[in-house]
Amino acid sequence: MTLSPELLSRPLLDHTAVDLDGAERVTYVLEQSFHYGYDQPIDQLDHRLVVVPLARHGNQHRRAHRLDVEGAAVRRRSRLDGHGNTVVRVRADRVEEGVRFGVVALLERVRADGPVHLPASALRDQRLLRPTRLTTPDDRLRDLAAGVRGGSPLERAERICALVHDAVHYEYGVTSVETTAAEALSGGRGVCQDSAHVMITLCRLVGVPARYVSGHLLGEGGTHGWMEAVVPDGDAAVAIPFDPCNGKRAGAEYITVATGRDYADVPPTSGSYNGTPNSTLTTNRRVGVLSAA
Structure with a gap:
């Protein structure tokens, strides 16, 4: 599976009308973003993200994903913690107005793979x-x-x-x-x-x-x-x-x-910075079923 625009633009199924637990395979899409806005420039942003689904969790498989950061020149480092979670640390020397973190993931559940x-x-x-x-x-x-x-x-x-x-x-x-x-x-x-x-x-x-x-x-x-x-x-x-x-x-x-x-x-988003105490957080999320059979 790839994160093609065509795939991501496909309409979601009505999951309430589908027997998801009985389906042999279910494909999900997840799109989630966090935008932090600041009324003045900030320095030394150090952010921790736990938003990328596990590579595998029982019968749930992560088939593709992308993590985007916009609004500042950043350094990032990804690692697995002691529980196997993907933890991404994002650092920026300066953010002028705001920074946006966005994750896109395609996941598949294969019922036969069990718990x-x-x-x-x-x-x-x-x-x-x-x-x-x-x-x-x-x-x-x-x-x-x-x-x-x-x-x-x-x-x-x-x-x-x-x-x-x-x-x-x-x-x-x-x-x-x-x-x-x-x-x-x-x-x-x-x-x-x-x-x-x-x-x-x-x-x-x-x-x-x-x-x-x-x-x-x-x-x-x-x-x-x-x-x-x-x-x-x-x-x-x-x-x-x-x-x-x-x-x-x-x-x-x-x-x-x-x-x-x-x-x-495992908080999805957390971190620190130097600068103004006045900040706003705007979140968006789209998650649902692309296919089930």
């Missing part, structure tokens, strides 16, 4: 078992986890997903990227990121390794967050995706970009 398989060592990976700042439990979380003992790891994760869906109701604007799982559960309201953090915390409390997932959900206006529970699979392990915000397993309508211990590992 995300991991080595058995993932079941003992302390990065997925230890609490982080955003997933440190309090007494209320510990009490909730105490009622989820017993059953297989996958059964525990299923019960936790339902618990979190009932306990944290979606409401935009009442939490931030700094909100912890304990704070979200206490308030009983939050966004997808908060529900994911609560579920991750509970899974870890009952001995189920868990990680945060950053990506896109078809039909939503912005980026989305969910989680994966890592459970035994014969002599190895498998990562099972759950979206507690929507109270279900994540299926073919989800596009994974990156995974980490929590949201702090």
Whole structure:
């Protein structure tokens, strides 16, 4: 697959009218941009981008991608972090008015390639078992986890997903990227990121390794967050995706970009600069299905 103008201009399918989970192959397009505008020139821009989908995540394959930067002369460096995510660092000595970061990607889901398989060592990976700042439990979380003992790891994760869906109701604007799982559960309201953090915390409390997932959900206006529970699979392990915000397993309508211990590992865009505190961020996103069969 190539990022030809003809391919990118093709109309998107109505994904709600297609059985994506039953399709043998699904092709997706992702176009996303972030424009930072400044009221005065700035210096020493140092930006971190986690917007390029994983090269492969289970049955999801990245077939082609391009990352563009406009508005300034920049230096960029791309690397894989410890979780296998593509992290792009962009630096510029000076930006006069603004800078735009844009990613375009073609992805394909091949159902026969199955779920995300991991080595058995993932079941003992302390990065997925230890609490982080955003997933440190309090007494209320510990009490909730105490009622989820017993059953297989996958059964525990299923019960936790339902618990979190009932306990944290979606409401935009009442939490931030700094909100912890304990704070979200206490308030009983939050966004997808908060529900994911609560579920991750509970899974870890009952001995189920868990990680945060950053990506896109078809039909939503912005980026989305969910989680994966890592459970035994014969002599190895498998990562099972759950979206507690929507109270279900994540299926073919989800596009994974990156995974980490929590949201702090994988924010799509973050950085620093010297200069005016007055800046604006404008985002655009187009994501959908090009073909399914």
